[in-house]
Amino acid sequence: MSKNGIDVAPANGKLGILLVGLGAVSTTVVAGVEAIRKGNAEPVGSLTQMGTIRLGKRTENRSPKIKDFVPLADLDDVVFGAWDIFPDSAYEAALHAGVLDKYLVEDLREPLDSLKPMPAVFSQNYVKRLNGTNIKQGKNKMDLAEQLMADMERFKSEKGCDRLVIVWAASTEVFLEASDAHQSIEAFEKAMYDDDPQIAPSMIYAYAAIKSGIPFANGAPNLTVDIPALLELAERENVPICGKDFKTGQTLIKTIIAPGLKARMLGLAGWYSTNILGNRDGEVLDDPESFKTKEESKLSVLDTILQPEVYPDLYKDFSHVVRINYYPPRGDNKEGWDNIDIFGWLGYPMQIKIDFLCRDSILAAPLVLDLALFMDLAKRAEMKGIQEWLSFYFKAPQAASELYPEHDLFIQLKKLKNTLRHMMGEELITHLGNEYYESDDND
Numbered sequence: 001m002s003k004n005g006i007d008v009a010p011a012n013g014k015l016g017i018l019l020v021g022l023g024a025v026s027t028t029v030v031a032g033v034e035a036i037r038k039g040n041a042e043p044v045g046s047l048t049q050m051g052t053i054r055l056g057k058r059t060e061n062r063s064p065k066i067k068d069f070v071p072l073a074d075l076d077d078v079v080f081g082a083w084d085i086f087p088d089s090a091y092e093a094a095l096h097a098g099v100l101d102k103y104l105v106e107d108l109r110e111p112l113d114s115l116k117p118m119p120a121v122f123s124q125n126y127v128k129r130l131n132g133t134n135i136k137q138g139k140n141k142m143d144l145a146e147q148l149m150a151d152m153e154r155f156k157s158e159k160g161c162d163r164l165v166i167v168w169a170a171s172t173e174v175f176l177e178a179s180d181a182h183q184s185i186e187a188f189e190k191a192m193y194d195d196d197p198q199i200a201p202s203m204i205y206a207y208a209a210i211k212s213g214i215p216f217a218n219g220a221p222n223l224t225v226d227i228p229a230l231l232e233l234a235e236r237e238n239v240p241i242c243g244k245d246f247k248t249g250q251t252l253i254k255t256i257i258a259p260g261l262k263a264r265m266l267g268l269a270g271w272y273s274t275n276i277l278g279n280r281d282g283e284v285l286d287d288p289e290s291f292k293t294k295e296e297s298k299l300s301v302l303d304t305i306l307q308p309e310v311y312p313d314l315y316k317d318f319s320h321v322v323r324i325n326y327y328p329p330r331g332d333n334k335e336g337w338d339n340i341d342i343f344g345w346l347g348y349p350m351q352i353k354i355d356f357l358c359r360d361s362i363l364a365a366p367l368v369l370d371l372a373l374f375m376d377l378a379k380r381a382e383m384k385g386i387q388e389w390l391s392f393y394f395k396a397p398q399a400a401s402e403l404y405p406e407h408d409l410f411i412q413l414k415k416l417k418n419t420l421r422h423m424m425g426e427e428l429i430t431h432l433g434n435e436y437y438e439s440d441d442n443d
């Protein structure tokens, strides 16, 4: 145990990272980790691999890398598995996704080709635009959950893994609101036996993971683990969970700019965001029901950062519009435009225009890796339920029901690092810094 910290079990043995969905994001993570392990690339964008953490006073000059400070699984000890509705290996799926250059995918052909997805739990009722063949059949949703649990167990023993984590990187499901079936474990389990449509495939994976004691992170905006029944189950089974929706691209920029405007007390009249993207994610989001799930997730961000109820003169009634248009020629290389109408001293209007030519999966891949490694750490530190300290990674972070989620990227980062300091028994950093200016007479 670290001095006054939490008992964290060491990261011995192999860590299996099971990805739900083997599409653009997942194949980019797997290929990236393989390339890094071969020494051909640096883990750019990954806080666990490149980030440092300041410890103690500024005068102490102690800033180790995060991965040297907390006991994280080593990349050499990571083994990937996946489920997908298409039988393509990670090699074929990476070529299809078209995120990475063909020569890079060819260079990694062997490890990528050996990753073949397990049959998925899927129904077109929840993702209208997809139609696959690699799908499980079962008596009811509970039966499907049991098949997933058997997959997890088999993967773990076949690959000789010590521990598993699961990250949902599959397509965005249609919009669902928490209903009666989601209110308790009993109601949820009954609904699984009854094949209740309120139980989406993502919830079946989450249930199976939690029942198996495996941490579960949700990278899409689906409700999934953000319901009372699965929260209760996670608490009962001592399993960490987190979500929703990887914070990349336009929302990342939004949560960087908005806190800055608020810090300077600049007003906002409106924020218009539009995107074009042409990958499979864009195709799925072209369906209005899947888009609604995404839209809810993207819209929540500004209100919680700007707090119009606290600053009505600056932020009451600002107009916030988000659009996503499926435009095949762009593939995974999204273009996101923001037009921001702000106002300053004496109400004078100003405008900010942002044109972000980003690469969605390139931004998302390091988040998947970090989440998997941090969720494994959380499990070994016996942390359970919602991992709010991982809000840093999400557009719509899960928080306790009585709390508003924290969206400000910089507060999220402070919270994450203070959680790591707390875990390891290091002093929390408040940035007060009075001690540097106090004379010795006061001691």
Ligand SMILES: NC(=O)c1ccc[n+]([C@@H]2O[C@H](COP(=O)([O-])OP(=O)(O)OC[C@H]3O[C@@H](n4cnc5c(N)ncnc54)[C@H](O)[C@@H]3O)[C@@H](O)[C@H]2O)c1
Residues within 6 Å of the ligand: 020, 021, 022, 023, 024, 025, 026, 083, 084, 085, 086, 097, 120, 121, 122, 123, 127, 130, 132, 168, 169, 170, 171, 172, 173, 201, 202, 219, 220, 221, 245, 246, 247, 248, 249, 279, 280, 281, 284, 360, 361, 363, 364
């Ligand atoms: N790339 C980003 O920046 C980003 C940011 C936030 C959220 N996301 C979310 O991450 C998810 C993955 O994005 P992507 O670009 O890789 O999409 P993708 O369409 O390339 O890959 C998703 C894969 O999931 C599979 N799938 C769908 N339903 C499944 C199920 N029930 N079980 C198993 N597999 C299933 C699909 O067949 C597909 O191969 C999407 O929900 C997306 O909205 C991505």
